[in-house]
Amino acid sequence: xxxxxxxxxxxxxxxxxxxxxxxxxxxxxxxxxxxxxxxxxxxxxxxxxxxxxxxxxxxxxxxxxxxxxxxxxxxxxxxxxxxxxxxxxxxxxxxxxxxxxxxxxxxxxxxxxxxxxxxxxxxxxxxxxxxxxxxxxxxxxxxxxxxxxxxxxxxxxxxxxxxxxxxxxxxxxxxxxxxxxxxxxxxxxxxxxxxxxxxxxxxxxxxxxxxxxxxxxxxxxxxxxxxxxxxxxxxxxxxxxxxxxxxxxxxxxxxxxxxxxxxxxxxxxxxxxxxxxxxxxxxxxxxxxxxxxxxxxxxxxxxxxxxxxxxxxxxxxxxxxxxxxxxxxxxxxxxxxxxxxxxxxxxxxxx
Amino acid sequence: xxxxxxxxxxxxxxxxxxxxxxxxxxxxxxxxxxxxxxxxxxxxxxxxxxxxxxxxxxxxxxxxxxxxxxxxxxxxxxxxxxxxxxxxxxxxxxxxxxxxxxxxxxxxxxxxxxxxxxxxxxxxxxxxxxxxxxxxxxxxxxxxxxxxxxxxxxxxxxxxxxxxxxxxxxxxxxxxxxxxxxxxxxxxxxxxxxxxxxxxxxxxxxxxxxxxxxxxxxxxxxxxxxxxxxxxxxxxxxxxxxxxxxxxxxxxxxxxxxxxxxxxxxxxxxxxxxxxxxxxxxxxxxxxxxxxxxxxxxxxxxxxxxxxxxxxxxxxxxxxxxxxxxxxxxxxxxxxxxxxxxxxxxxxxxx
Numbered sequence: 001x002x003x004x005x006x007x008x009x010x011x012x013x014x015x016x017x018x019x020x021x022x023x024x025x026x027x028x029x030x031x032x033x034x035x036x037x038x039x040x041x042x043x044x045x046x047x048x049x050x051x052x053x054x055x056x057x058x059x060x061x062x063x064x065x066x067x068x069x070x071x072x073x074x075x076x077x078x079x080x081x082x083x084x085x086x087x088x089x090x091x092x093x094x095x096x097x098x099x100x101x102x103x104x105x106x107x108x109x110x111x112x113x114x115x116x117x118x119x120x121x122x123x124x125x126x127x128x129x130x131x132x133x134x135x136x137x138x139x140x141x142x143x144x145x146x147x148x149x150x151x152x153x154x155x156x157x158x159x160x161x162x163x164x165x166x167x168x169x170x171x172x173x174x175x176x177x178x179x180x181x182x183x184x185x186x187x188x189x190x191x192x193x194x195x196x197x198x199x200x201x202x203x204x205x206x207x208x209x210x211x212x213x214x215x216x217x218x219x220x221x222x223x224x225x226x227x228x229x230x231x232x233x234x235x236x237x238x239x240x241x242x243x244x245x246x247x248x249x250x251x252x253x254x255x256x257x258x259x260x261x262x263x264x265x266x267x268x269x270x271x272x273x274x275x276x277x278x279x280x281x282x283x284x285x286x287x288x289x290x291x292x293x294x295x296x297x298x299x300x301x302x303x304x305x306x307x308x309x310x311x312x313x314x315x316x317x318x319x320x321x322x323x324x325x326x327x328x329x330x331x332x333x334x335x336x337x338x339x340x341x342x343x344x345x346x347x348x349x350x351x
Numbered sequence: 352x353x354x355x356x357x358x359x360x361x362x363x364x365x366x367x368x369x370x371x372x373x374x375x376x377x378x379x380x381x382x383x384x385x386x387x388x389x390x391x392x393x394x395x396x397x398x399x400x401x402x403x404x405x406x407x408x409x410x411x412x413x414x415x416x417x418x419x420x421x422x423x424x425x426x427x428x429x430x431x432x433x434x435x436x437x438x439x440x441x442x443x444x445x446x447x448x449x450x451x452x453x454x455x456x457x458x459x460x461x462x463x464x465x466x467x468x469x470x471x472x473x474x475x476x477x478x479x480x481x482x483x484x485x486x487x488x489x490x491x492x493x494x495x496x497x498x499x500x501x502x503x504x505x506x507x508x509x510x511x512x513x514x515x516x517x518x519x520x521x522x523x524x525x526x527x528x529x530x531x532x533x534x535x536x537x538x539x540x541x542x543x544x545x546x547x548x549x550x551x552x553x554x555x556x557x558x559x560x561x562x563x564x565x566x567x568x569x570x571x572x573x574x575x576x577x578x579x580x581x582x583x584x585x586x587x588x589x590x591x592x593x594x595x596x597x598x599x600x601x602x603x604x605x606x607x608x609x610x611x612x613x614x615x616x617x618x619x620x621x622x623x624x625x626x627x628x629x630x631x632x633x634x635x636x637x638x639x640x641x642x643x644x645x646x647x648x649x650x651x652x653x654x655x656x657x658x659x660x661x662x663x664x665x666x667x668x669x670x671x672x673x674x675x676x677x678x679x680x681x682x683x684x685x686x687x688x689x690x691x692x693x694x695x696x697x698x699x700x701x702x
Contacts, residue, residue, distance in 0.1 A: 160511035
């Protein structure tokens with residue numbers, strides 16, 4: 001008996017590696033060191049050469065790992081595989097920038113029932129797109145064929161992002177104070193959270209198919225709305241931080257993921273403070289209303305499960321709200337004043 | 352409808368986090384920074400405080416990602432969950448040290464059909480054990496509940512390890528030359544590779560159960576041999592490297608994983624060189640013989656799929672073979688002269 005007869009196809013693995021080569025190379029930077037034997041990806045933290053010069057005094061490494069949850073099951077059902085990779089990168093790099101870190105590189109883990117070079121390279125296409133948007137190198141990855149754990153067409157994804165921030169510029173919320181302003185950046189939909197509930201409500205209970213275009217969605221299909229990729233906030237946020245290298249203008253930041261605003265915003269500001277959120281300052285996308293109405297989900301539960309249209313929040317010193325928002329808009333983001341920091345907590349207040 | 356009714360159990364997630372807290376804390380170091388909001392794990396690369404003092408001139412970051420492959424299916428079948436975490440750490444950190452990097456921290460991704468705090472904390476116990484052995488901090492992790500992708504009791508694991516190496520001390524094989532000596536360090540069995548074939552041969556074709564104790568295994572059961580954790584070579588290897596900070600004594604290193612010696616050893620030495628391997632210099636463990644005989648797998652195929660008893664190889668300057676081997680032995684490793692570097696290649700030569 002041979003390995004191939006036992007179901008492990010090394011030729012498919014080789015073809016996959018050939019297919020993704022250019023997708024990896026387009027994310028690279030001069031700080032990525034050659035593939036020495038390839039047991040590990042190597043990345044120069046300091047870089048003294050001209051252009052791309054980087055030096056850190058007291059570098060703090062920031063690391064995050066995440067998957068895309070059951071959004072993957074929607075992508076598999078729709079056989080639309082080129083966007084979940086963007087979600088994968090986004091979920092990780094948006095977490096990284098919350099502490100002020102600049103993402104340097106990303107690694108992916110793909111486990112599949114059957115290694116289909118064509119389908120899985122579509123996934124890597126999305127990962128590569130996400131890395132380009134986030135400005136980080138796709139430094140490595142692992143693709144595992146695991147029949148018996150996954151159905152032949154199924155796969156799972158995990159991502160790992162590494163970033164760096166000067167120790168003195170770590171953003172940890174400790175400078176937040178009453179009167180600071182919460183600036184929201186808009187999301188593009190549910191991003192990668194709440195799909196357990198969204199699928200149950202829309203696909204099971206509501207009986208919608210992914211191709212349905214209910215009038216509530218104003219022309220879009222259920223699948224389109226559910227598969228819209230997670231926005232990557234890295235460039236906009238780093239742009240703001242680069243403007244205020246000395247002053248502590250941005251006091252805290254939160255990526256709004258599972259748990260929604262109530263689960264993510266309070267944890268980045270010190271005890272004894274809360275944010276009074278102006279509920280009328282924005283309108284959630286139609287997909288959220290469709291989920292709430294179809295599933296008879298109350299508003300408090302919706303807020304706890306979904307981002308409800310708020311993808312990211314910056315807590316900003318009051319005098320700098322206008323220039324920060326201008327800069328976010330110039331970077332292409334929708335943003336607005338979400339509320340104000342005040343004494344109280346730990347729960348958010350609603351106005 | 353609520354999130355819980357949709358099948359996502361936040362209470363179980365909270366219980367899991369409580370259970371693993373001490374497992375995470377025992378791996379920590381003063382270089383791990385507090386949990387600021389927790390969107391990312393923070394780790395100080397340079398550390399100027401007394402004790403643990405670390406400074407890097409030109410730090411190169413090394414990163415690896417890997418899973419444990421279908422060894423997981425053996426662990427699930429045996430319901431023995433506390434060792435695959437060691438494999439997960441080992442597969443990653445052994446890759447890292449090949450370039451001379453010292454592992455700093457590790458992150459894990461666990462995806463399960465149902466989040467069982469008790470079962471999954473056994474997995475984290477193994478991950479924590481592995482991190483302690485490798486001397487790295489368990490800096491973060493993600494645990495995802497994904498019914499619909501995994502059966503309730505099934506789960507998958509992915510790991511990410513980050514290390515650092517001074518640029519001038521990156522080990523990349525370029526200094527290897529004819530006459531250098533390949534020193535083997537013993538494995539503890541198949542480690543985490545070749546399980547597609549091992550399972551097919553022993554469990555399907557051979558009809559063995561995991562509890563069977565065939566005489567060939569000299570008292571051990573099939574399950575025990577298949578679940579023996581991957582050895583972690585980090586401390587032994589770093590011990591050797593610490594001895595020779597200036598001289599280029601260790602020219603190249605290879606972690607023997609999927610592809611075996613023929614797949615892993617040639618890729619760490621320059622083109623035009625090969626290693627002549629003395630096939631009689633060691634005896635593979637009985638489990639390998641049992642697989643070969645039960646499955647009628649020829650020796651070449653066995654060598655290409657399994658480590659066959661060789662877990663790690665160092666290419667060492669000839670004058671330093673004895674002191675290097677002494678040091679490895681003092682660190683608790685079995686080691687021997689496996690062969691010699693000579694002109695030729697790219698295939699290994701066998702003697």
